[in-house]
Structures are given as C-alpha cells and as structure tokens.
Amino acid sequence: MSTTSVLTGARMRWALAAGAAAAAGYWWFGDKAPYPYAQCRLLDLPLPFLTSDRLDTVLEPRRGERILEVGPGTGLQSLHIAPQLGPQGRLDVLDVQSEMLDHVMRRAAEQELDNVFPTRSDARELPFEDGTFDAMYLVTALGEIPEPERVLSEAARVLAPGGRLVVGEFFDRHWIPFGRLHRLADSSGLHLQTRSGSTLAYLARFSPCAAGPGSAEPSLVGV
CATH class of the missing domain: 3.40.50.150 (Vaccinia Virus protein VP39)
Structure with a gap:
C-alpha cells in the first residue's frame, strides 16, 4: 500500500470520527427542554x-x-x-x-x-x-x-x-x-x-x- 493511500485512509477515518463527534454534540447540546414539537416524531420511538x-x-x-x-x-x-x-x-x-x-x-x-x-x-x-x-x-x-x-x-x-x-x-x-x-x-x-x-x-x-x-x-x- 502506498504512503498516499495510507494518508487518504487516515484522513477518511478522521473525517468520519469528526462527523460522529459533531452529530453527538448536536444531539447533546441541541437537546432542548421542553422537547420541541417540531421533532415530535422522535417521541414515538x-x-x-x-x-x-x-x-x-x-x-x-x-x-x-x-x-x-x-x-x-x-x-x-x-x-x-x-x-x-x-x-x-x-x-x-x-x-x-x-x-x-x-x-x-x-x-x-x-x-x-x-x-x-x-x-x-x-x-x-x-x-x-x-x-x-x-x-x-x-x-x-x-x-x-x-x-x-x-x-x-x-x-x-x-x-x-x-x-x-x-x-x-x-x-x-x-x-x-x-x-x-x-x-x-x-x-x-x-x-x-x-x-x-x-x-x-x-x-x-x-x-x-x-x-x-x-x-x-x-x-x-x-x-
């Protein structure tokens, strides 16, 4: 495997990790109280x-x-x-x-x-x-x-x-x-x-x- 491929794979993993962290942050800090009606469909889960x-x-x-x-x-x-x-x-x-x-x-x-x-x-x-x-x-x-x-x-x-x-x-x-x-x-x-x-x-x-x-x-x- 070339050095370029290794770097590309590492960048992708970092990008995925950053995306997951951003999604988790949005879920945690964007969670409002009381729960907004606009997101009511999630309450049926x-x-x-x-x-x-x-x-x-x-x-x-x-x-x-x-x-x-x-x-x-x-x-x-x-x-x-x-x-x-x-x-x-x-x-x-x-x-x-x-x-x-x-x-x-x-x-x-x-x-x-x-x-x-x-x-x-x-x-x-x-x-x-x-x-x-x-x-x-x-x-x-x-x-x-x-x-x-x-x-x-x-x-x-x-x-x-x-x-x-x-x-x-x-x-x-x-x-x-x-x-x-x-x-x-x-x-x-x-x-x-x-x-x-x-x-x-x-x-x-x-x-x-x-x-x-x-x-x-x-x-x-x-x-």
Whole structure:
C-alpha cells in the first residue's frame, strides 16, 4: 500500500470520527427542554428499558383509577395506559405545550378513547386538589423541568394516600441520575417502593410517606 493511500485512509477515518463527534454534540447540546414539537416524531420511538411493558410492571395501572401523566409527548404511553383504566377510569395528560396535548387528543380520538383529558399547565404548580390521583407518572420528562424538586413535592400533594408516582429517566442531556432522584424524592416526602433498570435507564416508583409504614424495603425489578 502506498504512503498516499495510507494518508487518504487516515484522513477518511478522521473525517468520519469528526462527523460522529459533531452529530453527538448536536444531539447533546441541541437537546432542548421542553422537547420541541417540531421533532415530535422522535417521541414515538420506544426507549430501551422504558418500554410499555416495563411501565405496566412498575406503575400497575388498574381499572377505575384516575392517573396523571406529565409530559405525554405525542401519546406513546398515554394511548397504552388509558385503555387499561376502563370506562370508569380517567387519564389526565398535562403539558406546557398545547401542540403536544392537541397531538395526543387527536390520536386518542382516532382510537375512540374518551377517558383522556388534557390540561395545559406547569408541573411545578399542578392545578389539582390534594389527593386527586391514584397514580402519576413522568417518562423522560422530569429532567426537562426546572426545579424538579417542586414537581416531586406537587406529586406528593396531589396523590391519594397510598398513591404511586413513577419516574422514568433515560441518559440524555436532561437525565436525572437515580441517586439524585432518590435524594430529591426523600426531601419531597416520597419514599422508594421499587426500581427497574440501571441508573442510566430506569423506572422508579415512589409513594407519599404519609401512606404509612406499609412500604417495606424497596425491591429491584429487572435490574
């Protein structure tokens, strides 16, 4: 092989590496919060370890319950959870972007789901009464909200005694490591019940501490 060929090959490898680094940099630093509606198609891609089946296992949705989803995106999880609540149940979806809520409601109408109700609001000041919900969940949403501790405190307030809060996080620019989430939850009056996954991609379930001593040691599911 000639010296010129070796140099050409090396330049190509460097060019490919530089391109990959630029793409990664764009993904990392271009990742905005809240996630822009213009890129909503990406929200329909299921993330590893945060699948609907895993969410079911940790959230345990039940017929007749009223559940709140914060940051529903385009409804990937909403359209999966709502049918499980049955005609007497209700799924509230809350987001600061009306475009996201409109998208979810269009998809819900297409599937003839009439138990999904949108609310445009800031998750740091939930417009609901104390003890309203049997469960609440956020999948890759908590890290996009400034002052996540306020969201967790609001969750503890709006959950009924014995209610469930599920937080799902996946490694990106807004990712909250599990250790930090655990500390924030403790200080917000929420105790850990179970966790599935690793710190880079996990689902964790908490319950208001006022629910009493019924929570023993937390369990780890599918770690």
